[in-house]
Amino acid sequence: MARIAIAIAGAGLAGRLFAWALARAGHSVEVFDSALGPGPSFDGQGAAAFTAAGMLSPLAEQECGGEDIAALGWQSLALWPGIVGRLKAQVRLGVQGSLLLAHRSDRGAAARALARMPGAQDLSPDQQRALEPALAPGLCAWLLPGEGLIHPVEAMAALHAEAVGVAWHWQQAVSAVEPGRLQLSGGRCVHADWALDTRGLGGRPELPSLRGVRGEVVVLALPGHGLLRPLRLLHPRHRVYLVPRSEHELIVGASEIESEDRSPVSLRSAVELMAAAHSVLPALAEARISRLDRNLRPALPDNLPHSHHEPGLLRLNGLYRHGWLLAPALVQRLLGESGLASLETIP
Numbered sequence: 440m441a442r443i444a445i446a447i448a449g450a451g452l453a454g455r456l457f458a459w460a461l462a463r464a465g466h467s468v469e470v471f472d473s474a475l476g477p478g479p480s481f482d483g484q485g486a487a488a489f490t491a492a493g494m495l496s497p498l499a500e501q502e503c504g505g506e507d508i509a510a511l512g513w514q515s516l517a518l519w520p521g522i523v524g525r526l527k528a529q530v531r532l533g534v535q536g537s538l539l540l541a542h543r544s545d546r547g548a549a550a551r552a553l554a555r556m557p558g559a560q561d562l563s564p565d566q567q568r569a570l571e572p573a574l575a576p577g578l579c580a581w582l583l584p585g586e587g588l589i590h591p592v593e594a595m596a597a598l599h600a601e602a603v604g605v606a607w608h609w610q611q612a613v614s615a616v617e618p619g620r621l622q623l624s625g626g627r628c629v630h631a632d633w634a635l636d637t638r639g640l641g642g643r644p645e646l647p648s649l650r651g652v653r654g655e656v657v658v659l660a661l662p663g664h665g666l667l668r669p670l671r672l673l674h675p676r677h678r679v680y681l682v683p684r685s686e687h688e689l690i691v692g693a694s695e696i697e698s699e700d701r702s703p704v705s706l707r708s709a710v711e712l713m714a715a716a717h718s719v720l721p722a723l724a725e726a727r728i729s730r731l732d733r734n735l736r737p738a739l740p741d742n743l744p745h746s747h748h749e750p751g752l753l754r755l756n757g758l759y760r761h762g763w764l765l766a767p768a769l770v771q772r773l774l775g776e777s778g779l780a781s782l783e784t785i786p
Contacts, residue, residue, distance in 0.1 A: 442467055443779065446621045446629045448613035449637035450474065451486035452591075452762050453755045455598035456522075456770045456782070457635055458605045463525075464780035468605045469629070471621060473612035473641065477599045479592060481732050483701035487639065488591055490656055490734035492682040492690045493763050494669050495519065495587040496537055500761060502555040504742070508761060511744075514768035518782050519589060522767060528597035531685070534587035537669040538562075538571060540719050541579045549579060549673050559583055573665035575721050588669050588682055589763055615644055618751030633779065636754040639737040646745060646756055651699040651735030654760065655708050656692035657716075661726035664689055672719055679715040688729070691716045695736075695760055704731040736760055744769055748776040 443466045447454050450472035462468050474480070479489035497512025516534065523532045539559060541549035553559050559581040562570070567580045574580070599607070615622035616636035621629040636642055643649050666689060670681040682690045691712050709731060717723045739745055739757040746769050747754040753773045758765055771782045 443633060444631040445469070445633045445635060445779070446471065446631035447635040447637060448616050448621050449639060449641065450477070450599070450607065451637060451639055452488035452595065452766045453637040453758070453770055454635070455595060455602065456766055457637065457774075459598045459602040460770070460774060460780045460782055462602045462605045466779065468602070469608060469631070470605060471608045471611040471613050471623065471629070474609055476609050477607065478596070481730060483703075483733050483735075485734075486595070487654070487734040487736045488595055488762055490654060490732050491591050491763055492656060492669075492680055492692050493589040493591040493594075494537065494671075494680060494682055495534070495589060495764050496583065496669070496671070497764065498556050498558055498583040498586055499537065499539065499671055500764060502552050504761065507743070508765070511768040512761070512764045513585075514771070515764055515766065516585065516587065518767040518771060522782060523589075523594070526597040526601055528593065528600065530593045530597050531590035532587065533668070534585065535668055536582050536584045537586040537588075537671060539581045539583055539671050539673070540574075541673040542718070543577065543579060545673050545675070546579050552673060553581060556583065571667060571670075573720055573722055575719050578719060586669070590684060591763060613638060613641065616642075616752070616754070618749060632751065633777070634752050636752070637756070639756065640735060642737070642754070642756045645754070646739070648740055649737050649757065652738045652759060653696040653698045653700055653733060653735055654692060655696065655704045655712070655731070655733045656690050657704070657709060657712055657728060658684075658730040658732065659689045659691060659723065659726040660687060660729045661689060661722060662687040664720070664722055664726070666720060670719060672715055674715050676711060679712055681716045681720060689726070699735055701733065701735065704733050736762065746773055748773055753777060
């Protein structure tokens, strides 16, 4: 394939996947982003992908997202091992399934949710102990087979570092994206054969119905915590999740808060999240709070992703809370429609 000039607006997860794949396919790639640099700031700004827990949960997300989201999620789960396998840096990826949990008082709510999760497997107390010995006794639990997790910070760093030959332009906000053209906020115009728009909330000029959905997380340090799989607890106010990042770190979060507030995590949210997590993993009583973080995820009114292809232009936005679950499948779809590259066949 002839070497093609490509300009990408946005260096979040989708932007980095595009840049990595296109550079490996031999194209000339430039990326423009308003962030100070490639790493996370953990201040409510920058790429939402850094704040995400990294759950890969098509079965659980089918409850609200529907069959289309689940189908895209399974496609991404099939792509992630190949992507991570080509990265030289260590990126944690696990596909041992996840657990859906409920206290017995919430079993009715769990039954309604499970009706939209075909394939969930009811676990006996002995099966719970065998899969996750650190869980509190007396919980209702279901295995969601095939689901998994990825380490977002490791993956974002590796995709940036290993996109060989890509020119990264930081502190360069993009105000408009058109076929073959990026308009920078400072007035400069960048021309290319193809323009790719992955700006998230920065893409509002072209997608005015975009809104930000606040997500809050608590990062906990607890050496030897014993948790092996992601947990999702059906809670009266939140869908609380608990994800092991390593043998000594976990992340606790809520799926969504309808607000564009970027201020620090509130006392109420932090207490509710940590109390819910402690109720299913008693060892968290001795955990230490490493970080409280928040960010806004871009969503459209129907909470479904937006992908667009026309000659010289690709757009991908509105991944909502499904960024890590959907990005590979959607990037692969747009790469295929444009004929520019493939996540499956790049060297």
